[in-house]
Amino acid sequence: MMMQAKQIERRTAITLAAGLLAMAMVESAAAVPFIESTYGGQSPWYSAELNAVANTGAAVGRGGLSNILNPAGLAWTTGTQLDLGLTIVRHEEDRFMPVYDSFGSWVIDMAIASNQKTRLSGSAGLALRNPSLPVVVGLSLVERYPFQYAFEEEIRNPDPYSSPERDRILEERRYEVKGALRTLSCGLAGQLLGERLAVGAALHYTFGDRNEYVFVRNYTDGESFDLREEWDLNGFHATVGVQSRIHERLALGAAYETRLKVDGEINDVPGQYALRYPGNWRGGLAFFPRSDPRTVFTADIVYTDWTALEDNRYDAEELPYLQAALQEVIDVCFGVEHTFYNQARLRFGFRRYDSYADREGGNSVFSAGAGWPLASGMMSFSLELNKVQSVLPHIFGYFNDDGSQYYAADTARVDDRRVRLGFSWSRNF
Secondary structure, eight states: OHHHHHHHHHHHHHHHHHHHHHHHHSOOOOOOOGGGTTTOOSSOOOOHHHHHTTTOOSSSOOGGGHHHHOGGGGGGOOSEEEEEEEEEEEEEEEEEEEEEOTTSOEEEEEEEEEEEEEEEEEEEEEEEEOTTSSEEEEEEEEEEEEOOEEEEEEEEOOOTTSSSOTTOEEEEEEEEEEOEEEEEEEEEEEEETTTTEEEEEEEEEEEEEEEEEEEEEESSSSOOEEEEEEEEEEEEEEEEEEEEEEETTEEEEEEEEOOOEEEEEETTEEEEEEEEOOOEEEEEEEEOOSOSSOEEEEEEEEEEEGGGOEETTSOTTTHHHHHHHOOEEEEEEEEEEEEOTTSOEEEEEEEEEEETTEEEEEEEEEEEEEEEEETTEEEEEEEEEEEEEEEEEOSSOOSTTTTOSOOOOSEEEEEEEEEEEEEEEEEEO
């Protein structure tokens, strides 16, 4: 028996090391729409278990990942809980412009650009309960604000009567944002009032970079250039929370995340530049109906006032215009998890939130997943589908300033589609 226990511990240590190594090596992944590439994505990936139920966790325990949602959830951990996750995301963007006939009547929307990208990312969480201490300690590492976005196109000659000949490449263009802000968290939580109340707090160290590249290669008489802005960022903030099991069928929770200020140097630009993100409030409930096997319904609502964002790359006169272009965001999340007699799990989720950068950009995220016992733990997978439409100015201009007879509208209809597949492994010791 002792030999078997040692073998299990050895395999667990190898799994943990391999998971952390893989997470450290993969490229930042959560590809985002263009409108979220400036200040980061609004739908980060934490784990297959969490994302399958729409990232609900204000009123229930989520192991070490409770640090992000509500650190009070750490208090319900029994023993030691380890969570490791990996996700792959496929992001597709199509841009359309209207086509009119000679009488000025709309004919059809024509696709002018199409881009598809696939990337990887990961997460890790650990919650530790010491029987001799009244608190639970949680550690986690997640990708919080991803910036990943890429757009590329070729401009070809539309005029059959000019030189160079029609369809010859005039310009190659590329706009790309790389990087992400990752959050390393340490939380503490404990139970009060005979295990009916839990309180907790977490300290977050957020670090990463945002690197922006603009590349144009001109094959005629125009200008070619390669512009780079590489910005390293880091800072601290905190989250405090409370959860209450007011009844055997109902639990409530609330948490507040303080404002995050990250700053750092931009290449070739003297001085420190900073972003100050808005804080957010999260509230939620969990309902445990009288069912056998067990079913759990969860719901969260998150309020974030993005109009309070501060970016000191803008001076005092420009900042109000930036803030006026942003908006308050209410994120509504619903999740359900059903447990079968063999301990397998089936999960569903739904999220609805507006884009902080586009008042017309509403996001609906549908998710589903499952879990089953594996390697003395729980293996889970999740699948998320997200589509958003927006009307945006062009990243690069078209024809209008070069005296050409061809005219392009000032904006394009942008269709973003994202499919995200995640895998996680969780074990209680």
